[in-house]
Amino acid sequence: MSWLVGVSICLAWDFQFALSSGASDAPSLGLTNTPRRVLSPDRICGRLEYPVYQNHTVFFHRDGSDELYVGGTDYVLKINVDDNQVIEGLCYNVVTVIQEFQDSLFVCGTNGYKPKCWKLYSRVHNQSREIVESYEGTGISPFAYTQNSLSLTADGDLYTAAPLGSDGRSLQFRRKAGGRANLWMYDNWVSEPTFVAASWVERKEDPENDKIYVFFREKNSDSSPEADPWVSSVARVCKVDEGGSKRFFQNIWTTFLKARLVCGFPKESLYFNHLQDVYVVQAEDWHNTSVYALFTSSWNSTAVCIYSMAKIDEIFESSTFKGYQKDIPNPRPGTCVKNSRSLPLATVLVIKDHPEMKDWIHSVHHLNPFYISNNNYTKIAVDRVQAADQRIYNILFLATDSGKIHKVLESDSEAFIISETHLSNHSAIHSMRLDTKKKKLIVGFSEQIVSLDLQKCQEYNSSCEECVLARDPYCAWTESGCTSNTSGGIQNISGGETNVCRQTVEGPKSLNRTKRETPSPSPLSSRAVHSVPLDIPFYLSCPIDSYHAAYTWEHNGRSSPCLQMQSSCLHLIPAMAQESYGTYRCVSTERDYTKVVKEYQLTRQPIGEPIRNSSREVIVNKTNDAAVLAPQMVGVIVIMIILI
Structure with a gap:
């Protein structure tokens, strides 16, 4: 070449x-099991397009x-x-x-x-x-x-x-x-495997016991009708392994062991068995190293299970060997030794014929996965972030098969989906790399590479409350607004309650006030004035900035629910009547924070002023946030909202 x-x-x-x-x-x-925010794509840091599409x-x-x-x-x-x-x-x-x-x-x-x-x-x-x-x-x-x-x-x-x-x-x-x-493997150790990931877990205080871990899925040896045809496993070998003697197992692993990874609901015998991707979060003390594994199931759901490296090794060190009935020889099969070529034949024979552990490896949550979703996730990466409270939080980045990234907070064993970012409309993610130092996620598609900034604090910069509600450990409210410089800033990662904003920090847009019975307009709120004739269909719209909030329309002391269409909340007036005029407020409530997102003043249009009202037109007198509708379109919009 x-x-x-x-x-x-x-x-x-x-x-x-x-x-x-x-x-x-x-x-x-x-x-609450959906993304709180859908981030605007124009904030994406950058991209590089390939000259031709890439299959791999x-x-x-x-x-x-x-x-x-x-x-x-x-x-x-x-x-x-x-x-x-x-x-x-x-x-x-x-x-x-x-x-x-x-x-x-x-x-x-x-x-x-x-x-x-x-x-x-x-x-x-x-x-x-x-x-x-x-x-x-x-x-x-x-x-x-x-x-x-x-x-x-x-x-x-x-x-x-x-x-x-x-x-x-x-x-x-x-x-x-x-x-x-x-070195290579003995033929009977795995059956039709698909290797997913490999990781070196370093033991700095004991380098001779360093292990290489391999994560894979393979054909299930249990062929009974109720058994899943595939199972997921983790194998390990010693880094110092040099193979067996010239007479037996030369150039073959002498420390290879494997154990089944369990992700699901053991009490119901319901498991996610199809391992998709693995991300290993290394720690200074290898015992604290965590394994984040992404699984799919036969019923089209995806799950994330978290495993402790200490627990994984505990299974390898203490479990009996599947199918082996005799006394366990010394040294125990799988033990790292300086000279593997001198291992006793009895030890190597157990590795040869019974490399699988009888006990299964359960996740740290044991009885259920950490996170389950109907989204078809294909890739996972995990970053560790020190927040303003000095606690370390893990942030999961999950790639969907439709070109989106979900940013998920792990907080007290619960998942909170901070945001969803659309990166591509028409292709799945091929490759993904996390740069923990630069705090960037590099994502590869068939047609492009996208660099995503993980510290998108400008998305929550409208007020202290918005910054806190995001529950994003990368961001805190300071005198400079919502910023990635979290030192001394205001956050509430665990709960998201905004009462922490009524403290001493007063940023340029902070709403440090006591709670009122009537919500105050947000800094982004504005009053729009519209002059509308009688008997005309009309709608009002306000933007959705949090999908975890409840939105209502308030008018003349009455409240009506929001009609969601895409990323907007609509209020439909089938025909303007005398009581339809006045002030309308679009109000959102999330946790302990209520705000006015949008405010309108509708006044009656004087008789005789010409208006356009052709039955062929869908929208008449349209503005950016309100419109007069052709009568036949009122029912159409209602149907569209129901379908959504």
Whole structure:
């Protein structure tokens, strides 16, 4: 394969991005299991469009780095704030692996069904990269991008899962290259696996016990009719494993163990068994490391289950071995030792024939998943955020198959959906990388890459109450408004009650007041005056800025419910009568906060003033927020609202 190195193009992250949202995309009002906010797409930080659609992309990004490497069909794209470089291939090749390995960038691809890898070394001052070595790629890259594969670098070694045959079979997890011996799996350990993720969990105080964890789903060995055909599992191997002796298990893992991951309702024997994605939140003390796993079910629901690494290891260290009836040999199978080639045959035989633990691994919530949704989530990432109260909160970013990102707060074992952001109208998310230092989420589609700022505090900047109701740990109310500088700011992450705003901080738009029986207009509220004739159908509209709030229309001491259409609340007047005139207020109530979102003054139009009122026109005398309707359209709008 030949390559062109150092071809420069101009790439920018600050393109304008616009999209339209259909009525079916709008969450329903008053449901707390829906996103509280739908964020405006024009606030998206930036995007980069591909010249042609990509069926498959892979990302490599170091946390806090300015560089993002994107592998696609016939190219590796380096995106850098300072200098943008493109490395283009001249033959049909889909890049499937990009890893930092042995002081170089290691790139592998399908290479026309003949997998191949290349090492890219930096040239002058890291301005571009040059290929100086190439390698056979079988077992590292799949033969086709549609085949299952994964890769991981850990302490100078390359771990991979990729098929060994062009038909996609013989799929197994291996240590393929590095300073230690190349190892692979015994054939009977897994059945038709799909590998989802791999993670190195480092034990800094005891490096000889470092483990590599592999998450996958496989065919269920239980073939009974009531059993799910697929189960999800986690396997582990010791990083120091060098395989068995020359006589037995040479170049085969001697520490491989696996256990089933349980996500669901054990009492009802109802489980989410299809593992989709995994994100491991590493901690200084490995015992506190958490595993966030995304599952789907046969009844079209998605669940997130959270697992403790300490509990996972407890199962591996204490459970009996499935199907094994004899005394457990010493050292216990799966124990990390300095020289695995000297392990007793009895220990290795248990690994060979009975690698599965009898006990299952339950989530930290045990009796139910952390979060269940009817959304079809495909990717997950988790960030840890220190809020103004000095507590650490976990924020989940869940990607849907329709191009949206849900931002979900984990608070006291409950999920609160902070917001929904629409990134694409017509494609699913291929790749997603979280930069915890820069607080950005990089999302890849078939047609583009989008960089999403996680600290979108300007969305809640209208008042202290709005900032607090967001329950967004990235944002707090200060003298500068709602800002990502949370030190000393006002928040109420756990409850969201706004009485904390009546404290000493007085931002430029803060509404520090005592609660009144009559709600005050919000800073965004304004009074619109309309002159409307008698007997004319008319509607009023106000924007929905929180789908967790309850909206009502108040007029002459009476309240009527909001009629939701997309992201607006409507009030329909079938025919203007004398009592229809006066002041209308659109009022929202959320938790302990009530505000006037919009205010209208309707006055009677003098007799004789001409108006347009053709039966062919849907809307007559339309403004941005109110309109006279053709009579036959009143019923149509009501029907549309019911359907929504």
